[in-house]
Amino acid sequence: MTMNRRTLIRCAALLAPATLGIPRFAHAQGAYRAEYKMSTVVPPAFAWGKGGEIFGNLVRERTAGRINIKQYPGASLVQGQQDREFSAMRQGIIDVLCGAPINWSGTVRELGVFTLPFLFPDHKAWDAVTGNAAFMDEYFALVRKAGAEPLAVGETGYRQISNSKRPIVKPEDLKGIKVRVVGSPMYGDIMGSMGANPTFMSWADAQPALASGAVDAQENPLEVFLAAKIHTLGQKYVTKWNYSNDILLFAIAAPIWQSWTAADQKTVREAAQDAAKQQVALVRKLFAEDVQRVSALGVAVHQPSPAETNAWQIATRRTYAQWKAQIHPGLITKAEEIVAKSRKA
Numbered sequence: 001m002t003m004n005r006r007t008l009i010r011c012a013a014l015l016a017p018a019t020l021g022i023p024r025f026a027h028a029q030g031a032y033r034a035e036y037k038m039s040t041v042v043p044p045a046f047a048w049g050k051g052g053e054i055f056g057n058l059v060r061e062r063t064a065g066r067i068n069i070k071q072y073p074g075a076s077l078v079q080g081q082q083d084r085e086f087s088a089m090r091q092g093i094i095d096v097l098c099g100a101p102i103n104w105s106g107t108v109r110e111l112g113v114f115t116l117p118f119l120f121p122d123h124k125a126w127d128a129v130t131g132n133a134a135f136m137d138e139y140f141a142l143v144r145k146a147g148a149e150p151l152a153v154g155e156t157g158y159r160q161i162s163n164s165k166r167p168i169v170k171p172e173d174l175k176g177i178k179v180r181v182v183g184s185p186m187y188g189d190i191m192g193s194m195g196a197n198p199t200f201m202s203w204a205d206a207q208p209a210l211a212s213g214a215v216d217a218q219e220n221p222l223e224v225f226l227a228a229k230i231h232t233l234g235q236k237y238v239t240k241w242n243y244s245n246d247i248l249l250f251a252i253a254a255p256i257w258q259s260w261t262a263a264d265q266k267t268v269r270e271a272a273q274d275a276a277k278q279q280v281a282l283v284r285k286l287f288a289e290d291v292q293r294v295s296a297l298g299v300a301v302h303q304p305s306p307a308e309t310n311a312w313q314i315a316t317r318r319t320y321a322q323w324k325a326q327i328h329p330g331l332i333t334k335a336e337e338i339v340a341k342s343r344k345a
């Protein structure tokens, strides 16, 4: 009797190991782990972190808990050092990436093709490139070569500059401004070429540095400005110059990807695509209302005229050319062609 019951329990465990929370058994392609670690720089209160949360939830639901992706915001798996995310993924510390290649430029520079200044004049141009299958196949091949399986791309959001000193309308206005930039040397060069003093800093360090006045300025999508309440850190002036809009890459460390069955791989890929779609919709909604919301906080928002945007573009032209050459000239030329076509369409 007792034996029978025990056997029964064992059978039940075999049939539904994940849902019962009982140690899993080896699947065809290897054992599944109890948890897969996903790094995001910001938490779900931000559209970016929300994208990660949606992805994790969809995967959990659609695999009946077999694949449990746990989100670690604040890049906490790498002690807040977001520029270490990609190498930590390669070392097996991070299993799932939901991040901006901006942060990985020290490890995989070639993934930074979307970050060049003023490459995408508007969302239509951004959509044309990220929706171009041939282009994305080539980009995804770079991700694969770097050690991760790419699943989908969301949108980090157009990055806008804010500062505590004065309205920034033309390149000269940046002279002498101490600006915090992410750990991408290209952003340092962009700021430096306009006479600003760039300082590289993690997101965790940026907020205290703004609060203490160690730096005068920062650049981030306005949804980040709003969610992090950057206006409370003395940032009184914003220029919505739309200078750089990175993707948000959803990807899985290659050894983890290979440990899943083909059916689960398909489910996870579709979940990432659905999450990315929702994340982009959220970023766009927030983008559409950000000027009004930031202005309502008493922050002066400047929206450049086409002539002013042109002046920014001229000021960053040399940096653009230098970094195009270093990142991936072939692929960036293709992006430029797709953008040019989207202008005429």
Ligand code: X2X
Pocket: 041, 042, 082, 100, 102, 103, 182, 202, 203, 219, 220, 221, 224
């Ligand atoms: O650190 C930043 O500025 C952030 C949150 O935008 C990135 O991770 C690139």
